Amino acid sequence: MPKHSTIFRKFLVSYLIILVIPSIAGFVSYRTSIEVTQSVSIENGVTQLERSKEILERRMAEVEGFTRQLALNPDLNTLMNEKKRGDRDNVYGIWSVMRQVMPFSQTNDFLQNYFIYLTNYDVILSQGSAYFRPEHYYQNFRYSDLTLEEWKSAVLDRTHRSEIMPLRAYTNKTKQTSVVTYMQSLPLDSFSGPSPATVVVIIDEENISSLLSGLEERYGGWAHISDAEGNTVSLQGIGEEEARRLSADESFDPAKVSQFYNDDLVITIRSDKNGWIYQAGIPRHVLMENANQIKTITWLVTGVALLLGLLTGLLLAYRNSAPINRLLGVMKEHFGKEGVTGRNEFDFLQGNISSIISSNRQLEDELNRQLPLVRDGFLKRLIAGEFRAAEELAAAAAQADARFQSQQGFVGVLQINGYSGMDSVEILNEMTAARLIVKQMLAELGSGLWMTDLGSDRIVAICTACAEEGGFESERERENITETFEKLIQLAYREYKIHLTASFGEPFLSLPEASHSFEQAKRTMDFAEYDSKQSIVWFGDAKPETATYYYPLDIEQRLIGTIRAGDRDEARRMVQSVIEKNTENRQLSIEMKQQLVGELKGTLLKLLDQKAFLGSELLHALKNQIVGVQASNPAAVIQEEIIAIVDSLCGVIASKKSHAHIQIVEEIKRFIAESYGDAELTLYRIAEKAERPEKYISQLFKEVTDTNISDYLEKVRIERASELLKTNACTVDEIAERVGYNSAHSFRRAFKRVMGIAPSSYRQSIKI
Numbered sequence: 001m002p003k004h005s006t007i008f009r010k011f012l013v014s015y016l017i018i019l020v021i022p023s024i025a026g027f028v029s030y031r032t033s034i035e036v037t038q039s040v041s042i043e044n045g046v047t048q049l050e051r052s053k054e055i056l057e058r059r060m061a062e063v064e065g066f067t068r069q070l071a072l073n074p075d076l077n078t079l080m081n082e083k084k085r086g087d088r089d090n091v092y093g094i095w096s097v098m099r100q101v102m103p104f105s106q107t108n109d110f111l112q113n114y115f116i117y118l119t120n121y122d123v124i125l126s127q128g129s130a131y132f133r134p135e136h137y138y139q140n141f142r143y144s145d146l147t148l149e150e151w152k153s154a155v156l157d158r159t160h161r162s163e164i165m166p167l168r169a170y171t172n173k174t175k176q177t178s179v180v181t182y183m184q185s186l187p188l189d190s191f192s193g194p195s196p197a198t199v200v201v202i203i204d205e206e207n208i209s210s211l212l213s214g215l216e217e218r219y220g221g222w223a224h225i226s227d228a229e230g231n232t233v234s235l236q237g238i239g240e241e242e243a244r245r246l247s248a249d250e251s252f253d254p255a256k257v258s259q260f261y262n263d264d265l266v267i268t269i270r271s272d273k274n275g276w277i278y279q280a281g282i283p284r285h286v287l288m289e290n291a292n293q294i295k296t297i298t299w300l301v302t303g304v305a306l307l308l309g310l311l312t313g314l315l316l317a318y319r320n321s322a323p324i325n326r327l328l329g330v331m332k333e334h335f336g337k338e339g340v341t342g343r344n345e346f347d348f349l350q351g352n353i354s355s356i357i358s359s360n361r362q363l364e365d366e367l368n369r370q371l372p373l374v375r376d377g378f379l380k381r382l383i384a385g386e387f388r389a390a391e392e393l394a395a396a397a398a399q400a401d402a403r404f405q406s407q408q409g410f411v412g413v414l415q416i417n418g419y420s421g422m423d424s425v426e427i428l429n430e431m432t433a434a435r436l437i438v439k440q441m442l443a444e445l446g447s448g449l450w451m452t453d454l455g456s457d458r459i460v461a462i463c464t465a466c467a468e469e470g471g472f473e474s475e476r477e478r479e480n481i482t483e484t485f486e487k488l489i490q491l492a493y494r495e496y497k498i499h500l501t502a503s504f505g506e507p508f509l510s511l512p513e514a515s516h517s518f519e520q521a522k523r524t525m526d527f528a529e530y531d532s533k534q535s536i537v538w539f540g541d542a543k544p545e546t547a548t549y550y551y552p553l554d555i556e557q558r559l560i561g562t563i564r565a566g567d568r569d570e571a572r573r574m575v576q577s578v579i580e581k582n583t584e585n586r587q588l589s590i591e592m593k594q595q596l597v598g599e600l601k602g603t604l605l606k607l608l609d610q611k612a613f614l615g616s617e618l619l620h621a622l623k624n625q626i627v628g629v630q631a632s633n634p635a636a637v638i639q640e641e642i643i644a645i646v647d648s649l650c651g652v653i654a655s656k657k658s659h660a661h662i663q664i665v666e667e668i669k670r671f672i673a674e675s676y677g678d679a680e681l682t683l684y685r686i687a688e689k690a691e692r693p694e695k696y697i698s699q700l701f702k703e704v705t706d707t708n709i710s711d712y713l714e715k716v717r718i719e720r721a722s723e724l725l726k727t728n729a730c731t732v733d734e735i736a737e738r739v740g741y742n743s744a745h746s747f748r749r750a751f752k753r754v755m756g757i758a759p760s761s762y763r764q765s766i767k768i
Contacts, residue, residue: 045265045282048280049223049267049269055211056225059108059109062111064184066104073101075093076116079118080118080120094118094123098125098127113179117199119156119194142171144170145169155200159190160195164227167179167234168180179203180203180208180234181203182203205235208225208233208234220286223278223280224278243279257269260284265282265283265284266279267281377400378397379450383462388561391565397511402450407510409462409463409465410504410505411505412460412502413458414438414442414458415457415458417500441491446463458525463477465477486535486536501537503525505524512562519552549592549595549596550581556603564607566653568647600629604626629641629645661700661703664692665700668697671689672712676717677720677739679742683697686709717740721759732760735747
């Protein structure tokens with residue numbers, strides 16, 4: 001393997017070096033196993049302690065959030081502000097507040113025991129019970145070290161602002177436990193004197209200790225939490241006196257994250273939010289046990305690595321050098337002198353591959369960055385009815401990477417209620433967040449949904465049906481959509497207190513008709529805001545009776561655009577749709593029918609004034625045919641006559657387009673025949689000459705000639721080269737340059753690919 005020798009030697013040397021590393025690593029790992037184990041244990045302990053701290057702070061934040069939600073509760077505010085009338089209590093109001101706040105205890109175990117004290121009624125509201133005398137509540141739930149009067153003075157009669165009472169002994173009916181107490185006065189801006197209401201959340205120490213149980217179960221260690229004043233919040237695996245001795249010991253530095261104290265590795269972290277101190281201890285013998293395991297595994301792995309490395313090093317050097325040399329040959333063949341050079345073969349490969357990857361990644365990142373904006377713009381154009389032909393819509397959908405499950409479905413509008421007339425920065429930010437939440441929830445609930453924003457408080461949802469063998473069934477899809485959006489509305493209100501209203505138009509049978517369904521959905525939303533109390537309203541339910549015909553302006557514009565694009569099938573379908581909607585869904589009077597036919601004839605006559613028809617021989621015949629459509633004929637006859645006219649119009653357009661396409665292709669061929677010798681002749685320059693986009697002329701040339709432009713250019717060059725090879729006036733290298741190739745090597749490969757033999761062999765065969 002002489003040509004592989006350099007790379008082979010480099011591989012072999014690298015494998016020999018790798019074999020030496022495990023021997024050194026085995027010796028070093030034994031000496032450093034204790035430090036590594038200690039570092040890993042500290043990291044794991046800190047991670048677990050940080051996780052417990054985060055969970056505890058999140059739970060406490062939820063407790064604080066609970067009190068803030070109570071501050072916004074209108075029923076509770078009513079109770080707080082009304083005056084008690086003699087011995088009469090607002091029993092219904094108290095019961096209503098109890099029912100509203102009861103579900104909070106199901107979402108956070110820290111909220112399993114709480115009560116609300118109303119100063120004006122001197123009543124305590126707890127889960128499932130109302131105590132009209134605080135003494136009755138104190139008999140079942142009390143602190144072991146506080147009398148009734150002390151409890152009233154410290155808890156009920158004072159103003160609290162997110163205060164936390166340290167760990168205290170507590171009696172919960174007959175159960176003895178220890179608790180941490182969170183207290184907040186209502187309203188939140190209370191500062192002094194008795195407040196109208198006080199919320200007290202009693203957190204059992206067991207709930208806090210459960211967050212630290214992992215440290216004890218994993219290491220057999222202990223955990224301790226204290227507040228900023230040093231009062232104990234939770235203990236796990238350590239006594240109160242022992243924890244106090246640890247804190248009071250001058251040899252123990254509380255500022256260090258980790259340090260050894262007696263036979264334990266003590267980890268200490270401090271909360272930046274409330275100043276609480278979290279400590280965990282890991283026994284020293286656990287660390288040494290892990291170190292011994294590391295020692296055994298290290299020597300075992302080192303021995304196995306040496307044995308296997310000696311046996312496989314030579315084989316891998318041979319196997320890995322061969323493909324790299326093949327790749328190197330391909331890179332040199334394609335890039336040559338234009339590629340990125342380096343000191344050796346690896347630098348050459350790395351430079352060129354990195355350049356390719358970097359360029360591709362930049363292009364991919366830019367496309368991905370633009371894709372959401374392109375897709376949103378496409379959806380807005382779709383519902384606005386800007387697409388006049390199915391081909392234009394399909395091309396725009398492919399560009400936006402919008403893959404619809406089918407061409408049928410519904411368009412709906414989601415209204416986020418409660419923000420009408422509000423346009424401050426805070427409200428706009430809140431509406432933006434609400435829209436993002438609703439769109440995320442809707443994406444999780446159903447597939448086949450495409451969404452875009454409509455103003456600041458509305459979302460447009462395009463619901464396409466799943467493609468099935470049985471075809472599109474509007475009633476079944478309507479039931480599925482109703483079920484999905486009912487779940488969304490209930491979930492949004494339950495989880496985020498977002499109140500939504502949804503409206504839907506009639507089904508569309510093709511994507512260009514989605515704009516009409518969207519307009520119906522908007523009108524239905526206006527009706528829903530004015531008169532409906534339902535959360536979901538359909539166009540059929542809100543549609544007022546009308547005596548007019550159906551032929552909106554956007555349908556007329558799309559019909560004109562479709563005929564101008566030559567899309568015969570879509571134009572026929574649109575005409576059929578208009579006739580069906582006016583015959584099946586409406587009962588038109590004679591005057592309305594005449595007006596409808598007159599407008600359809602007017603639309604077709606407008607098309608005859610277009611440039612594409614002015615020079616047509618059929619212009620006069622088509623005009624007479626349009627004028628001859630009579631409104632007195634049955635609807636089926638009128639439909640057949642109009643469809644026949646539409647077919648003739650689309651035929652004229654198709655003929656014009658075909659002739660124009662052939663002219664463009666002939667112009668491209670003439671330009672290639674004149675410029676084939678230019679090595680810089682690319683698809684971009686051809687497109688620039690034709691004044692058309694690159695993708696357009698590439699597809700057009702392929703469609704007309706059944707040949708790619710690149711293949712045609714190569715064929716022209718090789719044909720000219722074949723003529724030059726028949727003489728001895730030029731060498732092969734000179735011929736390659738004259739017919740537009742940068743290198744003789746590229747010319748030889750192209751010539752052999754087209755002609756089947758090398759250029760020199762072809763010249764010799766001509767002489768013979």
